[in-house]
Amino acid sequence: PVTFTNADSMGTMHFPGFSLEAAQFLVHERQVAGIGVDTLSLDIGPSTDFAVHLEVLGANKWGLENLANLATVPPAGGTLIAAPPKVEGASGGPLRVLAVW
Known part of the structure; x- marks a missing residue:
């Protein structure tokens, strides 16, 4: 976690x-x-205004964080499957993400 x-x-x-x-x-x-990232946030680490979150989520787009193995996903031609649980009143939550091609 520290690293x-x-x-x-x-x-x-x-x-x-x-x-x-x-x-x-x-x-x-x-x-x-x-959009998706393999880091903790769509915004850069020291962000305090979370402008990227506001831009992306405010446009009714999804944002996925903490993704693994992104380098193995091709730039085009794949299908993303994201299966979030229903969490009433939550602003986010865990999900299982699969990319197939």
Whole structure:
């Protein structure tokens, strides 16, 4: 967990995520259904405004975090299966994600 969160001495986490500009491009220019990352958040680690979350989720797109083996998924031609449980009133939750091609 320490390596994964990469927190500094002040507790600020450092890991990559989408920039707001990239999220806007994907949502508005590419009309993606959603985005996913293998890190803890769609936003960069030290984010305090979570602008990427607001952009993506506010456009009624999905955001998947903590995905594994993304490097093995082809850039096109696959199908993503995401099976979330129903959690009433939750803003997010665990799910099982499979990519097939």
